[in-house]
Amino acid sequence: MCVSPENRRFLPGVPPVLLQGGAALRDVLAAPDGTDGRVQVCDGWSVAAMATLCVVDGPGDAGCVTPAALSEAETGAAADRARAVRDAGGALVxxxxxxxxxEQGRQGIPLLHDGRARGGFVRALG
Structure with missing residues (x-):
């Protein structure tokens, strides 16, 4: 599945955050257990962030592709995001x-703790 550019946001931080609106992954990623305030690790999932696209791959047929850079002007920022994912060992999906x-595009981890989102930390591929 491809997530359209208007339905994705990359937020800086440690770990970096990939927000996906309308993503089919919502049905296959677990709801977070926010009782202790920590973010869960999504075992069996991986993320490969590159300057041109970001791939989130899960068990079986689960996964999606998200454009990272839509123009030459965005390539530098997308490369920085890919480096941040690599350096953090993954991303919060x-x-x-x-x-x-x-409003959601300005948030990140708080979305996981108030029941509005699913997901967690996805380890970087490689």
């Missing part, structure tokens, strides 16, 4: 129900 809103 947060699929949301419905289209990604501007």
């Amino acid at each position: 947060v699929p949301l129900e419905g289209p990604l809103t501007e």
